Amino acid sequence: MRRKMEGCAMYHYATQFDHAVPHSPAFVPSARIGRVLLVEEVPDARRSILSYLQDRQCTVIGCGAMDALxxxxxxPFSLVLVNARCGTFSGLDVLRQIRGRSHVPVILYRDGPPADMERIIGLELGADDFLCGPLDLDELLARARATLRRQQLGRLDPAPLQGGYRxxxxxxxxxxxxxxSPSGKVVELTKSDYTLLNALLESPGRPLSRLHLMRATRMHEDIHDRSIDVQVxxxxxxLGRSGAGDSFIRTERGFGYVLAARVEPLY
Structure with a gap:
C-alpha cells in the first residue's frame, strides 16, 4: 500500500518503511549510499525527497541548479540526484557541468511521461540512470543503491582504491x-596504522576481536594477540591530537575493540 507525500502529490513511498527503530547516533553508521546531493528547484519536492532520504539515515544536501557545481x-559526494526539469536550467545542462568536473554517479529523474530522446541523451552524456514518470521514492533509493553497488564491484579489481571514509x-x-584531522592537518600513518583504521571504519559500531584485527592488518599469526593493543x-x-581520539576506539573487555563514531563512505 502506498501513500502520497504531503506537499508534493507525485512523490510517494511504501508505508512499511515508516517505523524504523531509532539507534544511538554514536554507534549507527551513515547510510551506505554515502553523501548525496539533490538538485531540485521545486521547494515542496525538494523538502519531500530530503525528508524521505534523511528518514533512512542518508546524509543529503539539497540545492538548486545554479548551486550544483x-x-x-x-x-565530495557519492551520488547526485538531478531533476531533469530544473526551471530555467535543463537537468542535462547540470549533468554536463558535473561531468566536466567529476565522475560522481548521477541519477536523473523526470516527473512526467517518458521522453525517450531526453533519456537517451542523458545516458549518452554520462548519467548512470534515468527515471521517468511519477517519482517513486522507494525505487529511487533502490536504484541509487544499485548504482553504487555496480561502482563498488568495479573496485574489486587490482586497481588502486579510491574514496575513503569521513x-x-x-x-x-x-x-x-x-x-x-578536522582542522585540516595531515596525520602521518604507518602501513599498520592505515590498515587498522580502515578495518575499524569498515565496521563502525561492531565489536571486532583482536584476532579479526590481526588478520585485517596482516600481522603474523605467531605474534601474541596483545600486540594489536600496541597498535590501537x-x-x-x-587521533587523540583532536582531544577526543580515545573516545573513537573503545575497548571491548576480553574481546577486542569497537569504533564508536558515525562513519560516511567517500567515493
Missing part, C-alpha cells in the same frame, strides 16, 4: 593513505 567543487570531522583517503594505542594517540 559549487557544491560539487567544495565537498568520521567525526576526520577524513581517510584510500588513494593517498592519508588521514586529515598508537592509533588512539594520533
Amino acid at each position: 559549487r557544491q560539487i567543487q567544495h565537498q 568520521f567525526e570531522g576526520w577524513e581517510l583517503s584510500h588513494a593517498s593513505r592519508r588521514l586529515t 594505542l598508537r592509533l588512539r594517540r594520533k
Whole structure:
C-alpha cells in the first residue's frame, strides 16, 4: 500500500518503511549510499525527497541548479540526484557541468511521461540512470543503491582504491593513505596504522576481536594477540591530537575493540 507525500502529490513511498527503530547516533553508521546531493528547484519536492532520504539515515544536501557545481567543487559526494526539469536550467545542462568536473554517479529523474530522446541523451552524456514518470521514492533509493553497488564491484579489481571514509570531522583517503584531522592537518600513518583504521571504519559500531584485527592488518599469526593493543594505542594517540581520539576506539573487555563514531563512505 502506498501513500502520497504531503506537499508534493507525485512523490510517494511504501508505508512499511515508516517505523524504523531509532539507534544511538554514536554507534549507527551513515547510510551506505554515502553523501548525496539533490538538485531540485521545486521547494515542496525538494523538502519531500530530503525528508524521505534523511528518514533512512542518508546524509543529503539539497540545492538548486545554479548551486550544483559549487557544491560539487567544495565537498565530495557519492551520488547526485538531478531533476531533469530544473526551471530555467535543463537537468542535462547540470549533468554536463558535473561531468566536466567529476565522475560522481548521477541519477536523473523526470516527473512526467517518458521522453525517450531526453533519456537517451542523458545516458549518452554520462548519467548512470534515468527515471521517468511519477517519482517513486522507494525505487529511487533502490536504484541509487544499485548504482553504487555496480561502482563498488568495479573496485574489486587490482586497481588502486579510491574514496575513503569521513568520521567525526576526520577524513581517510584510500588513494593517498592519508588521514586529515578536522582542522585540516595531515596525520602521518604507518602501513599498520592505515590498515587498522580502515578495518575499524569498515565496521563502525561492531565489536571486532583482536584476532579479526590481526588478520585485517596482516600481522603474523605467531605474534601474541596483545600486540594489536600496541597498535590501537598508537592509533588512539594520533587521533587523540583532536582531544577526543580515545573516545573513537573503545575497548571491548576480553574481546577486542569497537569504533564508536558515525562513519560516511567517500567515493
